[in-house]
Amino acid sequence: DVKVTQSSRYLVKRTGEKVFLECVQDMDHENMFWYRQDPGLGLRLIYFSYDVKMKEKGDIPEGYSVSREKKERFSLILESASTNQTSMYLCATGDERGPSYEQYFGPGTRLTVT
Amino acid sequence: LAKTTQPISMDSYEGQEVNITCSHNNIATNDYITWYQQFPSQGPRFIIQGYKTKVTNEVASLFIPADRKSSTLSLPRVSLSDTAVYYCLVGDYNTDKLIFGTGTRLQVFP
Numbered sequence: 001d002v003k004v005t006q007s008s009r010y011l012v013k014r015t016g017e018k019v020f021l022e023c024v025q026d027m028d029h030e031n032m033f034w035y036r037q038d039p040g041l042g043l044r045l046i047y048f049s050y051d052v053k054m055k056e057k058g059d060i061p062e063g064y065s066v067s068r069e070k071k072e073r074f075s076l077i078l079e080s081a082s083t084n085q086t087s088m089y090l091c092a093t094g095d096e097r098g099p100s101y102e103q104y105f106g107p108g109t110r111l112t113v114t
Numbered sequence: 115l116a117k118t119t120q121p122i123s124m125d126s127y128e129g130q131e132v133n134i135t136c137s138h139n140n141i142a143t144n145d146y147i148t149w150y151q152q153f154p155s156q157g158p159r160f161i162i163q164g165y166k167t168k169v170t171n172e173v174a175s176l177f178i179p180a181d182r183k184s185s186t187l188s189l190p191r192v193s194l195s196d197t198a199v200y201y202c203l204v205g206d207y208n209t210d211k212l213i214f215g216t217g218t219r220l221q222v223f224p
Contacts, residue, residue: 103160
């Protein structure tokens with residue numbers, strides 16, 4: 001079974017703090033994704049990576065950056081957290097480009113910025 | 115940007131067939147249509163995927179018309195455990211980006 005783990009299930013941070021969300025996968029997948037999920041808006045793609053040190057912007061990259069130094073690890077960084085970044089963050093992996101394959105999701109991190 | 119729309123919610127009773135439609139008016143030519151199921155406090159889980167016509171697996175069927183501007187997820191004989199949110203996922207023709215639908219909350223009653 002594919003396992004996708006995220007560093008925290010729940011996180012509370014203050015406005016202006018730097019926040020790191022980590023995602024680790026054990027299936028040697030090429031592609032990794034970060035989404036945020038908000039009521040009424042569904043899942044929106046923030047960034048994705050199709051190889052180590054490669055990254056591409058999704059639909060809502062503003063206010064976020066990512067890092068992929070190793071194949072199994074994909075980090076989402078909030079340089080200066082703001083209250084509008086309070087959300088559920090989901091990491092996903094897959095082994096081919098594009099949506100023509102199954103994505104495997106982690107359990108999510110619920111981030112609250114106060 | 116493609117709009118991928120789904121009904122916000124649907125109600126059903128155990129044993130009934132449920133059909134959830136997703137409209138994707140700007141789907142990328144070569145991309146598949148994928149459906150996911152999400153339970154509370156969990157990440158989405160793959161259900162089924164198709165390119166055109168009909169696909170069936172042990173969980174669901176997926177119907178895709180020739181123009182591929184919509185797709186219908188069909189769940190036969192739902193049970194209480196099918197209560198979840200269902201999302202479609204497609205690639206956008208213009209941007210080549212992934213677009214999730216806004217999700218359909220299915221509530222199954224006994």
